[in-house]
Amino acid sequence: MTELPSSRAVVLGGGLAGTLAAAALAPFVREVLILEHDAALPHTPSPRSRLPQAAHAHMLWAGGADAMEELLPGITDDWLAAGAHRIPIPNGMVSFSAAGWFRRSWADTHYLIGASRNLIDWAVRERVLRLPNVSVQTGTKVCGLEGDAAHVLGVAVRDAQGERRLIAADLVVDATGRNSKSHQWLRDIGGPQVRETVVDAGVRYASRKYWAPEGARTDWPVIHIPADPRQGRPGIVATIISIENGQWHVSLSGTRGGEPSSENDLFEEFARRARHPLVAELLARAEPAGEVSVFTRTANSRRHFEQAPLPDGFIALGDAATSLNPVYGHGMSAAALGAVALRNQARRTSVLSPGFAAKTQRAIARPAAAAWMLAVGQDRFYPGAIGRKPTPVDRLAARYVHRLNRAAIGNALIVRKLTDVMAMRRPALILANPAVLLAAALGPRKPLLAGPELTPHEREVLDHPPLRSPQSAPAEPAT
Template identity: 35%
Template structure:
């Protein structure tokens, strides 16, 4: 049942975090406006405002379940448009520093979809278009927040048209910033006299190169996603290959510490040949490339600590605007989906329509903490990583246990599946210390 807390909410940014936020807000506000700088494509095409959209994006099972909860039936829409269902325990081939992961003998519950980022965004927009009280203002750039004369709460945004350069104000009871890594919210707050949030940045100096290929007619492989993983501190290179819609592969090479893959055909193939397994190279060497090679270098982990500052009421921020993660771990879209659920819970607890921002940002910080720690602790194991985080010096027994468990994932599908449940954010890392898993690890030590 819809419970309107107030008349109007604004979402800054029409990417995945913004779209999911708008879906949540639609249950609590009479109208919701998404203000977006781009012209949103009617088809599943890449757009200028999301330059990383041509790169691979992983929809973890936790994120997929949240999106399916917000938009019942979206899985069928996406599959009809070409997205492929994936059982991660059976169709994800992972090469770690020991060998390939063990494959589960029977279907699992660790299921989501593999598709391009533009297709996923398009599918969400199509579902959102069914909701009557959500509208888009396209080709509009938000330039600042409007502060009430009391200095205590936000009453809307100022924006500039990218069509005719005209300025306007849009009133709202709540403004949600979901404008991504390039968010200007710290400047908006500073311009109003508030202290901007401190930042933590951990930069692994990771660079990507991505190309699409046509899946060869002779392909008989069982995998839908293949990852030849980096291995700190010395294994700086990785390869990611995924089947997506349209009978295509999206192929990505990555290198840490400035060891970036080349952007020419021969260099791309030569780099692939240096991976610790030849499976990636063997797959693409005879495949037909159908796109240029796209570089991506904006991979630093950056956390803005909004939970530590005084904020005006009626303004919150989430997604990459708060917690932008190194994309190699595939957590970004799921972090945004979880943030939408934090937003929903915060709104459900409103009693006086005051929209106290600090309460939301503290809950969001808690939600983001595990994903942040996973990304930065792993990235910090490379000696070339720049930033504030340092690798945790694990005790001998713990380090030995973790290493033995990782090795066991190549032979024991039960252990491999347990690790997947954690990395797909379905279970806490404490699940890796359950009696069943501990017994298997110690038995094989």
């Protein structure tokens, strides 16, 4: 057995990014200690008080799921055994793009995992905490970094009794999420100023779980009605994804000026304001399984740690570095791919070697930057969006993406390439190769669809009598 170096990695945060970071580092260090603010972490797929976004529908795309499987072989089987769904793509998605309805008759090339965020996190956490050199210390508040501009030596913490002490570390990984304070902690020890970019479309989420109707609890497609940022009005998105326990997780969202309400009675009304009423029609045939939950911290925020002269011994991962508008479903995948980048760098170079952190931070930034471009490439166009306004280059790129979406309605090559990028398996640069450019120029090889391409079984569910009478949506956005 290979002797591990006498090094300790301390991971800040016991959420998904933190546990994946622990999995990435465990083969290469003597000890991984996870510091978690919560007094306890659930031993079942249960909510966490400090993870409000878990109440909303999550898409774990193939690229992210593949990355987690690479770090934790067998994790996909754990999800499926607990009731998650492996949904084939494109056949298992009904999506109304800005250019029209996508066909579903192409060969499946990708997939996504349909499950609650609680289940996804729980299965990962259970696997990671079984690793012999990984431990977690709960009820611990991190107060700052210890060290100087050249090297981070550990973290200062307060325990549940309020006692302050130092925990020494050879490597500190910040995985504390959107609320990360590490950019300030670095300044406190004489470190660099970290530049931050924010693009905020003012998205508000409203989500609710429903019991799937009879016949729709297995082999049910994702229903996704995205917004069209070219319309010059608030963007409304409606999504249904099958999760465990025979439930649908339904998320509705609206950008600034078109936000959904937190009222239960207005949830389905708001769904009818999407570009097509398919989601609302399906919800009228399903029974609610809970109350509406709302979430508003959805700005795209990128802290450019990779561009700063960071001290050795410090890395930021996941939302602590790049947090994304959840509507595109890339946050978990970006964190997982960042953890794989961390693992790969630790495989090549000792975590104790000078420059390890800086090289790793640049590697982590690459998949995060790809997800960032997908998100802000649309969010900048919504009315009232905060951040840099679209440039002529942005507008040209947006027109090209629309052209690709239109071609994808009748071209299998474009479908595969777009899904490669959306699933975070390939970089967006593949959309500029000659074959894709030519296909985009030629346009779709088949006519536009008049409506969603549903199977006879799916139409049968939609033909069930509604349980509630449809109501017209309010003339003005509910707030």
